[in-house]
Amino acid sequence: MRLLSYFRGEAFQRGVHPPQCKLTARTKIRRLPFPPRVIVPLSQHIGKPPRPIVRVGEEVVRGQPIAKADDWLSVPHHAPVTGVVEFIGLRPGMRGPWVESIVIRAHPGATQEDLWGQPRDLSNASAQDLLQAIWDTGMVGLGGAAFPTHAKLTVPSQAKVHTLVVNGCECEPYLTCDHRVMVEQADDLVEGIRYAMRATGAQRAIVGIEDNKPDAADAIRAALARRGPLPEGEIHAELVPTKYPQGSEKMLIMALFGVEIPAGGLPVSLGMVVNNVGTLAALGQLLPRGRGLTERVVTITGPGVARPGDYIVPLGTPLRFILDYAGAPEAQAKEVILGGPMMGQAAASLDVPVTKGISGVVVLRGEDIALGADRKIYPCIKCAECVESCPMGLNPSMLGMLAAKREYDLMGEQYHLGECFECGCCSYVCPSNIPLVQQFRVAKQILREKAAAAKSS
Amino acid sequence: MTIEIRSAPHIKAPRSVPTIMRHVVWSLVPVCAFFVYQYGLSALASLLVVTASCLATERLFVRTGTQAGDIGDFSAVITGLLLALSLPPAFPLWMGAVAGFVAIALGKALTGGIGFNVFNPALVGRAFAQAAFPQAIATYSPSFLPGRFTEFVPSSLAWPLMQPADLMPWLKERQLDALAAATPLAKWKFEGVLAGAEELLTSLSGHMAVGPSPLLILLCGSYLAFRRFLDWRIPAAILGSAGLTAWLLFALSPERFPNPFFMLFSGGLILGAVYMATDMATSPVTPKGMWLYGALIGLLTVIIRYYSGLPEGVMYAILLANAATPLIEKVTQPTPFGKSALARLGQAKRGASYPLHPGYISREEAHAVTPKKRFLRNKPKPEGRRKPEKSS
Numbered sequence: 031m032r033l034l035s036y037f038r039g040e041a042f043q044r045g046v047h048p049p050q051c052k053l054t055a056r057t058k059i060r061r062l063p064f065p066p067r068v069i070v071p072l073s074q075h076i077g078k079p080p081r082p083i084v085r086v087g088e089e090v091v092r093g094q095p096i097a098k099a100d101d102w103l104s105v106p107h108h109a110p111v112t113g114v115v116e117f118i119g120l121r122p123g124m125r126g127p128w129v130e131s132i133v134i135r136a137h138p139g140a141t142q143e144d145l146w147g148q149p150r151d152l153s154n155a156s157a158q159d160l161l162q163a164i165w166d167t168g169m170v171g172l173g174g175a176a177f178p179t180h181a182k183l184t185v186p187s188q189a190k191v192h193t194l195v196v197n198g199c200e201c202e203p204y205l206t207c208d209h210r211v212m213v214e215q216a217d218d219l220v221e222g223i224r225y226a227m228r229a230t231g232a233q234r235a236i237v238g239i240e241d242n243k244p245d246a247a248d249a250i251r252a253a254l255a256r257r258g259p260l261p262e263g264e265i266h267a268e269l270v271p272t273k274y275p276q277g278s279e280k281m282l283i284m285a286l287f288g289v290e291i292p293a294g295g296l297p298v299s300l301g302m303v304v305n306n307v308g309t310l311a312a313l314g315q316l317l318p319r320g321r322g323l324t325e326r327v328v329t330i331t332g333p334g335v336a337r338p339g340d341y342i343v344p345l346g347t348p349l350r351f352i353l354d355y356a357g358a359p360e361a362q363a364k365e366v367i368l369g370g371p372m373m374g375q376a377a378a379s380l381d382v383p384v385t386k387g388i389s390g391v392v393v394l395r396g397e398d399i400a401l402g403a404d405r406k407i408y409p410c411i412k413c414a415e416c417v418e419s420c421p422m423g424l425n426p427s428m429l430g431m432l433a434a435k436r437e438y439d440l441m442g443e444q445y446h447l448g449e450c451f452e453c454g455c456c457s458y459v460c461p462s463n464i465p466l467v468q469q470f471r472v473a474k475q476i477l478r479e480k481a482a483a484a485k486s487s
Numbered sequence: 488m489t490i491e492i493r494s495a496p497h498i499k500a501p502r503s504v505p506t507i508m509r510h511v512v513w514s515l516v517p518v519c520a521f522f523v524y525q526y527g528l529s530a531l532a533s534l535l536v537v538t539a540s541c542l543a544t545e546r547l548f549v550r551t552g553t554q555a556g557d558i559g560d561f562s563a564v565i566t567g568l569l570l571a572l573s574l575p576p577a578f579p580l581w582m583g584a585v586a587g588f589v590a591i592a593l594g595k596a597l598t599g600g601i602g603f604n605v606f607n608p609a610l611v612g613r614a615f616a617q618a619a620f621p622q623a624i625a626t627y628s629p630s631f632l633p634g635r636f637t638e639f640v641p642s643s644l645a646w647p648l649m650q651p652a653d654l655m656p657w658l659k660e661r662q663l664d665a666l667a668a669a670t671p672l673a674k675w676k677f678e679g680v681l682a683g684a685e686e687l688l689t690s691l692s693g694h695m696a697v698g699p700s701p702l703l704i705l706l707c708g709s710y711l712a713f714r715r716f717l718d719w720r721i722p723a724a725i726l727g728s729a730g731l732t733a734w735l736l737f738a739l740s741p742e743r744f745p746n747p748f749f750m751l752f753s754g755g756l757i758l759g760a761v762y763m764a765t766d767m768a769t770s771p772v773t774p775k776g777m778w779l780y781g782a783l784i785g786l787l788t789v790i791i792r793y794y795s796g797l798p799e800g801v802m803y804a805i806l807l808a809n810a811a812t813p814l815i816e817k818v819t820q821p822t823p824f825g826k827s828a829l830a831r832l833g834q835a836k837r838g839a840s841y842p843l844h845p846g847y848i849s850r851e852e853a854h855a856v857t858p859k860k861r862f863l864r865n866k867p868k869p870e871g872r873r874k875p876e877k878s879s
Contacts, residue, residue, distance in 0.1 A: 046500070048498060048500070049498075126492075203498065236841060268841075280824065280825070284824075286841050287841050287842070287843050289843055290824055290825045290827060291825055292825050292826075293823060293824070293825035293826045294825075295825070300843065301843075363490055364490065364491055365490055365491050365492075365493060365497060366490050367495075367497055371495075371496060371497040371498045372495060372496045372497075372498070373495050373496070374495055374497065375495065376490070376491065376492045376493050376494075376495075376497070377490065377492075378492055379490075380490070392497075394497065405499070405503060406503075406557075408503075408504045408560070408601065408602065409599070409600070409601060409602035409603060410602050411504055411507075411601060411602040411767045411768050412602065412767050412768050412769075412770070412772050413507065413767045413772075414718060414767070414771075414772040414773075414774075414777075415502075417772045417773060417774070417821065418774075420821075421824065422823055422824040422825075423821045423822055423823045423824045424821070424823055425772065425773065425820055425821060427772045428772070428816070428820075444820075445820070446823045446826070449823045449824065449825070449826075452495070454495050454496035457495075457496050457499075458496050458498065458499060458500050459500045459502070461500075461502045461503045461504050461506065461507055462503075462504055462602070463499070463503065465494060467494065467495065467496065468494040471494070
């Protein structure tokens with residue numbers, strides 16, 4: 031009840047409570063078999079795509095680097111399977127257009143053991159060496175944004191980081207991969223947090239977990255108790271009230287510290303760095319073994335899946351293979367979402383591979399999306415539901431009316447369109463069924479193009 | 488095999504425009520039922536005729552394509568019921584039908600239908616009736632007349648385009664004085680008679696000519712507010728500001744002005760505050776704007792009631808505030824996250840779980856403890872938290 035929210039301590043203002051649908055919160059992480067063929071797109075992250083360093087016909091072993099980062103804001107890729115490079119060229123991408131990819135045919139008889147990396151001791155490594163080691167793993171933010179982790183952990187020279195915020199909120203409905211990672215890989219997570227604290231110089235780390243998964247916090251506290259005192263500093267696991275979009279770093283920092291990150295600023299301006307639990311758990315696994323990122327935990331779920339669960343999926347596995355294995359009859363699948371249902375992207379085809387930034391595959395049947403899809407679109411009745419749900423404090427009702435009139439400049443200048451991070455709360459609650467977020471995405475793209483044109487001329 | 492590409496979000500909250508409108512109609516049912524119980528057959532006929540007229544007009548304009556929305560969204564039903572509740576129960580039926588037509592045609596269809604109306608359609612219809620039929624709209628029939636379920640008040644059945652017959656002889660026949668046919672507000676304004684509290688609140692006693700029961704309206708309105716089908720801020724602001732203004736004037740000269748309680752519960756203030764001013768399309772969307780809008784309505788109502796020649800001021804106050812809504816919205820835009828004064832100064836809000844800077848938690852301080860948590864429910868267990876290490 032919103033009436034009561036004024037009297038109750040709330041994590042952040044506004045936001046929504048979509049049905050959680052966490053079907054797989056109690057099932058253990060399982061391993062998906064290796065597909066006969068993997069497709070590794072070169073651009074899986076924010077930044078420049080890396081350059082392939084293998085030729086067609088070359089034999090690769092699992093974990094071997096196959097693409098090299100030329101630019102600082104770029105990461106290398108490693109072969110997800112032992113096999114032969116079959117093709118380097120265009121393959122279907124998750125956004126629709128075909129993208130440059132490396133296709134590797136797996137050896138049917140290979141054991142698929144990760145033989146490439148050398149175990150190493152990083153206990154005395156400097157921050158610089160640690161960042162280089164993190165870069166070499168090809169790690170990006172596994173929560174969905176896919177921002178290169180070494181860049182995120184690099185502290186600008188004028189700033190000083192005192193706190194590492196570890197984001198274990200996982201506020202999207204259906205997704206449970208971060209939840210299961212926290213429960214089952216708590217020791218790796220603590221290791222990863224320690225590396226990240228040393229790389230950034232943070233004196234404390236706080237794992238923010240939504241209170242719908244107290245078992246994750248218990249698992250982390252138990253792992254911390256097993257470790258005893260750490261030389262890096264304090265690590266706390268903290269429960270925050272469940273609410274969408276808590277997983278946004280601005281909202282999580284608001285919930286933990288009660289402070290707003292200034293508009294246009296980054297958490298580092300307040301001395302904080304935010305990282306996802308999946309990313310740090312993977313770092314904790316990979317860094318001491320000297321390996322690269324070749325697989326990740328993906329939640330395969332939705333009403334259209336017979337055997338939903340959290341699976342360890344080799345990167346580059348095509349969706350068709352995953353859905354066959356998890357038991358999603360193709361005739362039933364009406365929409366396949368990469369990521370969560372609030373912010374995820376609908377897959378354009380089932381030949382699209384799993385990439386580093388995909389945290390979930392949600393399969394919806396026709397009857398599940400009928401609620402939103404076949405509903406009539408009414409004019410805005412100014413019910414103020416969107417204003418009451420926008421976590422950024424915008425006025426989506428007004429923005430939507432301006433977008434319909436193509437007043438994009440006005441939206442950007444007076445109604446703070448740039449602050450919108452497309453969480454989808456306004457579209458979710460809109461009783462008139464107006465596709466507000468879609469309109470804002472178009473408007474933002476047009477404004478970006480205008481700004482780029484103005485810059486170049 | 489086909490998969491569809493849609494834009495995020497891929498799930499939707501179940502609430503839709505017809506759901507909202509349907510709930511408002513349901514919440515009006517008890518109010519209407521009590522209205523009929525009070526005034527009998529005439530009130531029932533008035534409710535039915537006005538609503539039917541609104542629906543027919545809506546259908547005409549939807550069919551001809553001048554208007555968005557459709558007849559199934561129940562918004563015209565709300566307009567009709569509210570209009571009928573705000574008219575005298577024995578209002579001539581043909582006049583009610585005309586008012587219903589004007590409400591939808593001028594109040595809604597003219598500007599583009601649902602969502603686009605500038606003024607509350609029911610109040611547009613009532614303002615028209617006030618201007619066109621001043622005699623009929625000022626004539627209330629008393630409530631709880633004997634035989635109200637078997638015969639119409641004669642004014643209801645006036646021939647179309649004819650003025651209703653004078654009610655006086657009909658009332659005399661029933662041994663009622665002329666005062667019974669005036670509302671408490673009119674009585675106070677023109678005769679200086681103040682009605683008692685219990686009569687105003689429940690409208691149960693005597694042959695008072697009061698409208699629908701304020702207590703019942705408040706009850707139904709709080710159900711809507713609780714389910715969040717209307718915004719509680721608007722009625723709260725209206726009643727708060729009207730009560731405050733009335734109380735100030737009452738404190739200044741108690742002999743000239745009635746007490747604030749009479750102000751709040753007489754006439755159509757409660758109906759207007761709960762059901763008319765909260766019309767979504769014509770009220771501001773911003774929270775601050777809602778307070779301002781409500782305060783404006785309350786203030787205007789009291790001023791019109793006390794200083795103008797009219798006994799009732801709620802209708803004009805709401806219509807004026809409707810006109811001011813776009814302006815109110817413009818000056819009360821919400822402050823975006825990260826642009827508030829606190830954010831600019833880098834200050835933390837009160838009551839966070841952790842202070843921004845970890846100085847107190849440094850490894851040097853042996854007795855450092857984490858601060859009191861804000862989220863008490865899932866407090867960390869003491870054994871999970873370690874004592875800070877003494878390193879220096």
